[in-house]
Amino acid sequence: MSAVHALRAARAVGVRLGIDGEDLTLEAAAAPPPDVLDLLARHKTCVMALLRTGRDGWSGEDWRAFFDERAGIAEFDGELPREQAEARAYACCVAEWLNRNAVRSPPDRCLRCGEAEHAHDPLLPFGTESAGHAWLHSHCWSAWSAARQAEAVAALEAMGIATPGGFPNDFEKNGGA
Numbered sequence: 004m005s006a007v008h009a010l011r012a013a014r015a016v017g018v019r020l021g022i023d024g025e026d027l028t029l030e031a032a033a034a035p036p037p038d039v040l041d042l043l044a045r046h047k048t049c050v051m052a053l054l055r056t057g058r059d060g061w062s063g064e065d066w067r068a069f070f071d072e073r074a075g076i077a078e079f080d081g082e083l084p085r086e087q088a089e090a091r092a093y094a095c096c097v098a099e100w101l102n103r104n105a106v107r108s109p110p111d112r113c114l115r116c117g118e119a120e121h122a123h124d125p126l127l128p129f130g131t132e133s134a135g136h137a138w139l140h141s142h143c144w145s146a147w148s149a150a151r152q153a154e155a156v157a158a159l160e161a162m163g164i165a166t167p168g169g170f171p172n173d174f175e176k177n178g179g180a
């Protein structure tokens with residue numbers, strides 16, 4: 004969490020951070036200490052990922068806060084060991100990401116293979132009523148779903164939320180987290 008650390012260190016000395024195109028902008032009443040500037044420079048890409056709002060309306064910081072909140076609930080209310088609490092929080096993040104970045108597709112083509120409905124192989128709507136449906140053959144669903152999950156994992160990773168060891172296989176073995 005070094006980018007999170009850099010962000011906190013900068014804010015602690017009164018630096019306001021922002022994004023201007025591809026640049027990280029700093030505003031401060033007095034010159035920030037060199038070690039803070041050095042931290043920001045080293046973690047610039049990740050700091051920007053934390054600050055930037057994604058197309059789902061959440062910034063990396065929002066995701067981080069969601070993860071921390073879920074982990075806290077699982078640890079203190081659910082009385083899970085920290086590692087398990089974090090694994091559960093991670094699964095919540097993946098589910099939330101998939102929800103917030105839901106995919107819709109027209110009902111006359113399979114989103115995975117691009118083919119139409121066959122008599123023996125109808126197209127089925129996957130997803131939720133509110134987020135909209137993606138239409139797929141039932142046998143195309145698992146590959147599509149795995150690819151979507153990989154997308155969520157990559158997006159969370161880019162925002163500094165690391166994938167716990169064993170995800171997703173161990174999670175599915177235990178019936179999901």
Ligand SMILES: [Zn+2]
Nearest residue numbers: 113116140143
């Ligand atoms: Zn298909």
